[in-house]
Structures are given as C-alpha cells and as structure tokens.
Amino acid sequence: MSTPASTKHTKLGSEDSIRRGPPVEVVRYGPGKRINHWVTAISLILLLLSGLAMFHPSLFFLTELFGGGQMTRWIHPWIGVVLFISFFILFAQLWKLNIPNRDDVKWASQISDVIGGNEENLPELGKYNAGQKFIFWGMASLIIVLIVTGIMAWEQYFGQLTSIPTQRIALLVHSLAAVAIILIFMLHVYAAIWTRGTIRAMTRGTVTGGWAWRHHRKWLKDMAGRGRIDPTK
Amino acid sequence: MTNAWTDIKNTDLVVVMGGNAAEAHPCGFKWVTEAKAHRGAKLIVVDPRYTRTASVSDFYAPIRQGSDIAFLNGVMKYCIDNGRVQWEYMKAFTNASYIVKDGFGYKDGLFTGYDEEKRDYDRSTWDYVIGEDGFAVTDPTLEHPRCVWNLLKEHLAPYTPELVEQVCGTPKDKFLKVAEMISECSTPTKTMTSMYALGWTQHSKGSQNIRAMAMLQLILGNIGVRGGGMNALRGHSNIQGLTDLGLMSHLLTGYLTMPSEKDTDFETYMSTRQFKPLRPGQTSYWQNYKKFMVSFQKAMWGDAATVENGWAFNYLPKLDVPAYDVLRMFELMNNGKVNGYLCQGFNPILAFPNRAKITSSLSKLKFMVTMDPLETETSRFWENHGDFNDVDTASIKTEVFQLPTTCFAEEDGSLTNSGRWLQWHWQASSPPGEAKHDSWIIAQIFLRMRELYRKEGGAFPDPILNLSWDYEDENEPTAEELAKEINGRALSDVMDPTDPTKVLVASGKQVVNFSQLKDDGSTMCGCWVYSGCWNEVGNNMGRRDNHDPDDTGAYLGWTFAWPLNRRTLYNRASADINGKAWDPTRKIIEWDGAKWTGYDVPDIAPTAKPQDVGPFIMNQEGVSRLFARGMMRDGPFPAHMEPFESPVENVFNRKMRGNPVARVFASDAAQLGTSAEFPYAATSYRLTEHFHYWTKHNRVNSALQPEFFVEISEELAKEKNIEQGGWVRVWSKRGSVKAKAVVTKRIRPLICDGKPVHIVGIPLHWGFTGSAKKGFGPNSLAAFVGDANIETPESKAFLVNIEPSTAPKDKEVNV
C-alpha cells in the first residue's frame, strides 16, 4: 500500500512532519521561518507605506507614520535593506520547494477550478501550488529590481554613483516594480485569507490534516509515506 | 587718470595694454562696456595672455612682456607715415615745432652722452635752442631738420611692422590691424582712451612705456578730450592720495619735492623750482611754487616757520641721493645699515621682489613695527611655515610689534580714487578688540617721542618739538581736523590783491582753494593740490549730488576732485586753438569770447585767451612734450629696451642689457639669470577674485580662487609633460616656488627674434596666512631692479624655469 508513495517523491521542508493527534496536525513552518517571514512582511508593509507616501501626493500624509517627510525619506531605504536581507534568508531555504513542475502547469490551466474552489478536479499537489510559487518568484525578482534601482536613487549615499538620466530610469522602474510587488502582496495576503486555515501556518506553524489533504495531498502522503509522523503527539 | 571712470563711456576706442581692467577694475571697466554698447566703441587688448578683458574685446593681439615701447613706437610710426595725425592739435598743443640743440642724437640703442661707468647720461644736449629773448626757438612750419617733429620721425624710422614682429612676437597682420584701428582716432571726432596699470609701470623702463602711449595720444589729439586721455588704473584705494600727499622718499605734498644737498638754503631750493615760461605769455603754473611751499612749511611748523629761518627749511631732511626708495632701503637693510622699520598696512615680503633678500633684510633689523587690520606675512616673517616660509626662527633677532588697526568700515575719512575724486566716507561699525585708528597710533608714537625729547633732549629735537599738533585731543586728531589742515586756512587776514583794503580771507578762516595761498606766511596749507576740499562751504568731499547735465559723465556735484574740482585734466585741449570744441557732441569747455565755460572747471585761467595761452599750464612751454628734454634719465624719446632678464637680446644693441641707466646694486646684478639657464619669460599679475594679499583672509574670495597656480600654454605643458592641475616647481636665479598648473589655450608661445618664447603667468595673491590654501607669490622669483626714473621694481618681466613637481610641505605652527 505504501509503495506508490515511496516511489514518486515530492520535496519536503526540513521541519515538515505530521502529528498524529488527534486531531491530525501537520507542521508546515518552524519558528525560524516564521520569524523570518514576519520580519520580511513587516518590512514590506512599512516600505509600501513609506514608498506610497513619496509616490503619490494623496498618500503623502502617510509620512506622519514615520515622523514626517525627512524621516520617511531617511528610513525607507534602510527598511529596504532589512527586507532584502531577511527575504533572501527565506529564499535560500525555500527556493528548491518552489521549482515548478508538471502538476503546476495542469493546476494553472485549471485556474477556474482553483478560484471556484473545486479542488477535487485538480491534481494532487506538493508543498506549494503554482500560485504560491508565482508569488515566491515574483517577490524574489521584484525585490532584486527594487533594491538595485533603490540604491541608484538613494541620494544621500549614492547620488553621484550613476548619471542623472540613469537615476531617472531607476526611479521609473522602481515605482513600476513597487506597484507590481504591491499587487503580488495583495494576492498573497488575500489567498491566505480566502483559503481558510492557511494563516495558522505562519502563526502556530501547523495546519490541520484536512487542510493538507485538501490543498497539498501529495505533500501529506509523502510525509506519511516517509514516516514523518510523530505518533506520541 | 587724466579723465574720470565715468568719462570712459564717451570713447570710441579703448586700448587696454599694460593692464587688465576687466580683471583688476571690473566696476571701472563697466564704462568700457557702456561705450561698446551705446557708442559702438571697440576694445583692443594687447597682452601676453588672453585675459578676462580680452574675452570681451573686439580685437586681441599678443605681445611679449617688456616690449611695449617697440609696439607703441611702431604704431606712432604707422600713424605718421599714413598721415593719421590730428595736425592742428599736434602743432598747437605739443612741442613738435621746438628746435633741439645740435649734438643730441640716438645710436645703437643709446642717446648722446652715455657714461657706462656712471650708468648715466650727460643730458646737456637734450634741450631746446634758446633764443636771445630767453625763449625756446620754434619752427611752426615743422620744416627745420632739428625740430622735435623731424627728430621724432627719425627716431621712429626703425620701428617697422617687421621689427615689431621680431621684437614683440606680435604677428605682423595683427599689429597692423591694431595700428589701423588706433590711427582712425586721429580725427577730431574720434577719440581713443588708454587704460593701463602695473603692466606698464613694473618695468625698468616703466615711465617710458607710459610716455610712448602719451605721445601717441598727443599725436592723435586725444589728451584733454572726453573719452580720451591717459588713464592709469591705480591699484589701491588711496594710492593716488598718498602720492598726492607726498608719502614718498623724494616728495613733499602736492608734488613739491624734497630738498637735496644741492639746496643749501630756502632761496637756492626755490631757484630751481619756480619755473619761468619758455614761451611768451605762458602760465607755467609752478611760478606759484613758493606760495605752496611756504604754506606747507607753515602747516608743518606753524609759528616756528618764519621768514628769518627760511620757513624752517632746515627742519626738512636733505637727500644725498635721488630717493631712499624701497629698493635702496632694503639694500641698506640687507647690508645691516637699517635698525628700525615701520610697516603701516604694507606687506613687503609679498610685495617686493626677491623675497629671500627681503626676508634676510628684515632679519637684520633691531625692531619692526607693523600696523594692520589683518595678519600679514611680514609681521610673521620670522615664523617657520615649512616650504612656505622656511626660516630659522631662533636665529632671527628682530623684535616685532604687531599693532591692530581699524579698517575702512570703522573710520571716517576720504580716499582719492584714480580719477582724483576725494570721496569722504563715514564710520559704520565699531572696531574689534583693541584695534585702533592709524592716526591714533601715529599720534601716540609721536607724542611719546616728543615727550622723551622734551625730557631728555637729543639729536636735533626742533622739528619734533615744533611740529604743529594743535588738535582738540592731541591723542587722536580727528579726520575733520586733519582734512581742514590739508585744505589750509589764513593765519592772519589775507587782503584782496586787487583791492588791498578788502579782506579776502579773515584770519582763522579756511581758504577757498589754493588760489588764495600766500608766500608771506599769512596762510597755511597741508597739500595745495587738495586745497578746496574742506573750505568755509564745508566738507566738499562729502557731497553726493549725482546730477550730470547732458550726461557728460562729469558729476561736478559728486564729492571733490583735485585740482579745484576739475574732472578732466588739460580740458582746455578739448577745444581748438580758437576755443571751439574739436567735437561739438563732446564739448567740455569752450571760449565764449570773454571766458571759458562748459561742463567742467577750466584747466586754465578762465579769462586766458585761447590763442595766447597754451593748455599745458604746468609746463614752462605751455604745450605738451613729445620731446622730454632732460627730464627723464633714460631719454627724451622712448626707445626700445629689453628687460634685465629677457629671453632675447636687444636688437638695437645686442650687448646692452635692460635699461642702460637703471640702478642695479652689485649683489643684485650677480643674481640676474640668463635665458640659457632660465628659458621662460615670466610675468606677474592679479586675478579678479582677489585683492593683493587681503582677500585670502576672507572665506568667500578664498572659495572663488582657493589656491596658488601658474598659467602655461598647452605647448609648454606638452614639452615639459606638465599636467592640468598638477604640481609644478617654478624657479629663478633668486628663488623657487611650487604651484598648481593651469594649462590654457589663453597663453601661446611667441616667436621673438627668430626663436619661440614661452610665457609663464604667475598671479600674486597667496601667502601663509588667511583662509585660502597656503601658497607663494611671484615676488619670490622677480628681480631686484627698478625703473630708471622712479625705481618701481621690474616685476612684470623676468626669467624662470619650470618642471613637474610635488606638493609643498607645510609645518604646523603653535599658535
């Protein structure tokens, strides 16, 4: 019975494991990853608040959150640096699990079933679905773009680094990338809320067995198959 | 200046040669741009460098420094050869028709009477033929072969465009273009103005440079007219005033001269100064010399100056040499013959040539007193600043007093500008710290010395004990008291010469001007040319009425101009022999049949008939001199002479070096370099961002021009592989400096006497005190030789060598 599982493996995160329960719980993120995620998340939120303040006059009032325009101008790039570092620690740990595969193509092709929530029609999935992978890679690439263009526009230290025409392009790209990353951010957050039972993965670190069965069955079976079960709990 | 700054707007052609007006006098130069903008005037610049003035010129011609006479003589020849002469003016107002004694001549670069031993001329033949009537013989037809005009033509004959190119390095076509433009000003309705400065004076033949242009201006009829004249752009705010007031070794006030040992008594002294007219009916204003001299002596010594003691004539020191000029004084100092020196607002170790000699001289003093508002290099000459002032402090035994003075903003008083305007200014701020007015300091030293003489007696105390010092507070004479003393007053009632019963000036009243001065001791006057500055009307120097009827630029209501509030000197010459203005649109004064009237104060007796009395009233001839007689040591005509340090030989006499009659001390002769050792022709100058060594103390000007540099051509830079902004070492026989290199297209090598001559330009604003970067000055390199007539050092032409180098080293000074 267990052979099928043992034949076709998906990738597992280091701490991924099942607690027999009852009720069955599945460990999805360890404390390290969770802290890392929230540092990144908070930085991103602060960045988009401070960024938006300097992006559109109607949002300039947001500078008050940071103690005025001068402070906002000063702090925004530094938060950017924090975000960059913290995100890429996360990246180092998760990128393998986010490499796309055949199932993702099928999943994406049936996006209507995804939105409709008819997951019975979808293929069994590993730890991440194509949507999550898209967010992961999207974030990663945009953060690189933002940090690079951000540095070019960082008057205080890098004002002389590049020519003014280059800086103009940098600022344009920076703002476009910012818009894009905000959209992805929304998608990420919304998906987490809409897919009930997801958020606890980043709070408590675990999801219910049912959540894993419904959304990432292959991942669950794989853990079971490889005996990643703690019977005592 | 013969004319005022504001008069320049009336010109048709501005020739800036031997100066750099835009750079050194920007606000005066404004009037050049006005003339350009509103009269369509043209601007010519002749200079070794393409200067800031050149940047707005209509035509620029390069010239090798020190070759100006050849250029100007060339222009004069061009004008005469092409009949571009204002004949009427030249005939009526110059000595062109005067017959010169036989024997006078010029050969091999020398005039008759040269004595190589004495380095001097016997000038007896350099004079007019005097007739039985005691007057000079003239030939108004100008046909006499010995008349000045024909001798001048003969003298100028060699100065062809080819020779000019050979000597000056000015390409023939450029020279001819300049000559053509200048010659156009020979018509009565076109005038040219000459603006020059130290580019002409700082040569061993500086006076002759200026004479050459003055003669050209006379030939063109441009002296005494609006928009014309010889305009010396004086360097300091009151350098004109200090000259007028005779603060010079050979002068007394108002161009009265110091007695020499030949002047055994007052009568002898007067006999050589009250010049009698050389032509019938001429003014020869110096006939009044005695009135001015007696009034001066009364101003100095009051009641102690009596007719019996020859007006205290022997209170004045008598000179055994033409002058104890600064070069002579530092030569004496260097020989240990001077013990004390007072420097009032003066910075000799940056101002005088051969800095090493100046420093060694100061080191031999027993004591030195400096009076300045700012730190100066001189007051700290004993302080070691690494390469910037490499002295052995401990071995310098000079005792130094550095006295803090107020600056302009903290005092009342008048300054005389280049246009001879005496402008009063008022105190605006309180002096900092314990800074004191110079007049207070002088009074204190004087009073303390006088007290010592009273108590102890001593060597010839009379002139000190009797010096009139009757000020309300003798510790600090006020500017008003001193100004009134300069103007002069009646010491007893002065009667009207036309009506002896009428009191002209009551005792104790200010004289209206020098016309009321007497030679009987009834008047006193500190400086006759200034008389009228503060009379009973009040302080005329404080007047600020800027009305200018018909926009002539005269501004008679603005302050006071000497003499007699006259704005244009020789203005009588602005009208023809019959008193009609040469150019009706540029009238200054005209003869209305009975008197002279117009926009300015006539430079002649108001009723002097035009046909009878010549315009040049200070001259015995009544006319101006194309031929200077024996009055200049180095020749009655300007002749080409090379600088003492020249990259080429004198083409008139290849053995002759420099000015044949200029004084050279033996030790300095030994320190003259040759072009073999020092191939490059250096010159020194100002930059517009700085004023001498003052503004380097000021953060703003220091930011605008922060660091000492030298300017060289791209060609020389390539030859020596010197890079833009890199360090170079420049050295002469007398010293060495380090500077940043400014490599520029504005300096080009010239071809002189068949060989390329590279020019090295050295600005003069840096030292080792102040806000700017520490640096050097050209005086570290310049030669210790002066002009043959007035001993102005030859700082504008000397030889140097140059090489790439490294930054100079400084030393931290414990303050």
Add this chain to the structure above:
Amino acid sequence: MANTMDSPRTAVSNPPVQPMETNLTQRDLIRRSATSELPPPERQLTPVAKLIDVSKCIGCKACQSACVEWNDTNPEVGENVGVYTNPHDLTADMFTLMRFSEWINPETDNLEWLIRKDGCMHCADPGCLKACPSPGAIVQYSNGIVDFIHDNCIGCGYCVKGCPFNIPRISKADHRAYKCTLCSDRVAVGQGPACAKACPTQAIVFGTKEDMKKHAEGRIADLKSRGYANAGLYDPPGVGGTHVMYVLHHNDKPHIYADLPDNPAISAVVQTWKGATKYAGLAVMGLAAAGTLLHGLFGRANRVSKHEEEEAKELVDESVEHVEKREEDA
C-alpha cells in the same frame, strides 16, 4: 544721443531698511509641488526675468560672491584643479557658478573664452517641481520665480532628477534641496537679485520678462554688427521658456557654453514616472484591492470539510499501522 544711454540697471534705489511686508505670498502661487487642487491666484504678477548677456560677461564672479553674501551660504575653500571654475560645481552653498570654456572658433580660428553663469533657469515648466513628491516644497509664483520652501523639503533628491539643467543640490548638512531663489526675498520688496545688482558690466540684468526680451534684441543687434551672425536669445521653449535667459554670441550651438542643453525639456522618463505611472499605478492597486475585497465578500471561501479531515486521519493511521506491522514482522 546714443552715449547718454545707459544699460538697464537692476536697482534704481538702494534697498529699504524699514520693515516691509513681503509681496510674494501663497496667494501668488500658480504651481505647488505635489498639490493638485491649488486655488487660482488672486492677481497675476508681471512675469520677471534675469537676462545674462554672456557676451558682456567678464567672468569676475561678482555674482557668485554677492550670492553667497546675500544668501549667507558657506562655500568651502577647495583646491585648484587647473581651471578657473571654482568651486568645481554648483553646491548647496553655491547657487550660481561661472563656467569657463576655452573654445577655438573653427570659422575664425580665434580663441573665444566663453564664460557662462550657471544656475537655476526658473523654467515656466519646472522639472524639479514636477518631480517633487513633497507638497509645497517647491512653488512657482505668478511672476515666474520657482522657489524651494525648505521647511517642506524631505531631501529625496527627486528635484535633482527632474531638472533638465542639473541645478538643485542636496545639502549634506540638513538634507534639503538648495538652488537659486532668484532672490525671492529681494524681489518681494522690489529689489532685483543680488547677482544682477552686483554685476559690474551689467551682463546680468533683471526686470520684466518683456523688457528683458526687448533689451536682448538690442544686444543681439550689436553682436550681429560685430560679426556674430548667430547671436541670439536663449529662452528654451522645451521648458515653456525660462525666467533666466541668456544672450549667446553663438545661439546656434548652446552646448559650447559648458554643455548648456541645446533643447532642454523635462525628460520623457520623468514625465512617465510622474504622469502615467503615478495615476495608473494607483488605479491598478485600487482595483486589485477592490477586486479581492468583493471576491472576499461575495465569493465562497475555500474551506476544509469534515470529510477531508477524516481522510487525512485515515491516511495517517494507515501509515502508522503499516509501520508498526513491519516492526512486528522483524
């Protein structure tokens, strides 16, 4: 009589010393950075302009000096790098700068020393103001003066990127942007800018833009008469004209004057950044937010069913039993 003429002079009277109301107020603003709805000004001031006649300029730097003194800036004492231009660039403490270029005229083969006074051009369409994200940090008065209001400046340096002439500089000391104010404080009490007043040759003059254009015509005619066929007025239309204009002897090639732009305009990149991107970006984000919100409210949430929980339990139990069984066999 021509010689009774005098160049226009910036000042006809010495500055007032009695207390005075400023005459440039918010009521005179026609543009305000990062501010969309600005009340129209109650009055239209006559447009003013500073005219810089490069052909009359002797490069004496009086303008720089007067500027420093009037604005109480504190430029540092730099070093010589082989040129007359000092400091070497505009700084937060040097709002104007003489730029020197040695140019050999190919037609005449003569050297021409071109000296241009660099500084804010006070564009009618100011790139700095367009780029500025901080409301009221950059303002434009109806007389044409573009001024920086330092209290509102956040120091982001967007103005530097927005300016087609590379003028504004950010102070390292207080991180605010600085540039020529056209001496708005002097103009506000009826005095011309300090630089124009000081200029010894009146190469810099100040007055109404109309008068300055008229004066320029006269100057250009004079230059043409002196052989400068291409003399002309530099009042670049690309930025809607400027309130600092040049008379150039070679108006056909402004770039020879230390890289004065031939056809300056606000960069297309800046236009897109501050135009399309700003609005589209906000719109897209708004829509996305709205979209998700609607879906959240009306769409059915993706819930895990009881059945699925049991399925999971089964799977887990199964595999546990499977393991235990194997142990027994062993």
Add this chain to the structure above:
Amino acid sequence: MNMDLSRRSFMKLAGAGVAATSLCAMGFSEAEAAEVAHVRAFKLATTTETRQTCPYCSVACGIIIYSKGDVRKGDHAEVVHIEGDVDHPTNRGTLCPKGAALKDFVKSPTRLLYPMHRKPGADTFERMSWDEALDRIARLMKDDRDANLLLKNEKGLDVNRWTTTGMLAASATSNETAWATFKFAKSIGIVGFDNQARV
C-alpha cells in the same frame, strides 16, 4: 556730515525704467499684508545704513554698509551686510567679487585684536598692552635717531637725515591719516619713506 541717502537716482536714464517696472511687477505699489510668507524675511529691515567707499582698488566704488547699531548714536555697531551704492556715479550699485564680499573682510577670522610682541629669537607672539608697546617703540626709535641722525654732511651743511629707520605708509588709509603720518615721518627726519605707489 552728508549722510543724505537720497533715493534719487538715475530714473531719467533709459533702462532705469526696466527696474522701475520690475517694482510694480511685484505688485509692489499695493502693499497688502501677506498671510503666510513663503520667502525669507528681508534681512536689511531695521538696519542702519552708512555711506562708504570700497577700500580695495582705485575705482572707489560707492557702498552702503548695513549695520546693527548706529555708531553715530554711540551704539556698538556690527556690520550685517554690504552692498553697492546705487546712487554712486561710477559703480551704480555694482560691485566686483571682492567688493561684494567686503563684509567677510571686516569680519575676517584673522582680524587683529590686540597688540602683539615678538621677542628676539622667540617663536611666538605674546600679547602686550598698548602703553607698553607704544612706550617701547618710542624709546627704540628715539635711541636710534639720537644715535644715527646725520646732522651735517661732509661739507658741513645741515642735512638732518635719518636713514637707519624707515617707514612704509599704507595706500589704503585715508588722506587724513596719511597727512598725520606724513607730518610724523618727515618731521622726525625719516627719508626711507614710501608707499605702494613705489611698487
């Protein structure tokens, strides 16, 4: 004293009109109160004006010194600004880069504040009181004069020449100071006496 700072100026001259219109351009005629003033407060308000001339070159441009405090009222006065005098015929309010920065000359950090004295061989200046300095200078000068004044030349003629102490006079001092200096130097017999005119 003529301190009249008349606002009369060259209105009749063409072009003056330019500036004139620029006044009205500011709506200067209608002096209404401004609620929120954007521009810097005009810094010359309530300063004291004094008519002066630039001490640098011999163009002698007219300047106005603006100070806090009025020396004529016996106040302590500090220069706050210096600007060209528009009424002056020569410079018409313009100034060169040196004149425009005159305030920083007056307020230079290297202005001298106290008499300083350097002993022979010493490597620093030390402060000295005015009295001490002046007494010592007078003594040094008298001693040198008494020792070296040449009363008669070899022919027995009075020459009263003092060549062992010399003096340089400042060509930036006023004529009045110069006259006082002249009287002092010539009466004590100094012949080595010159000013910048020589160089």
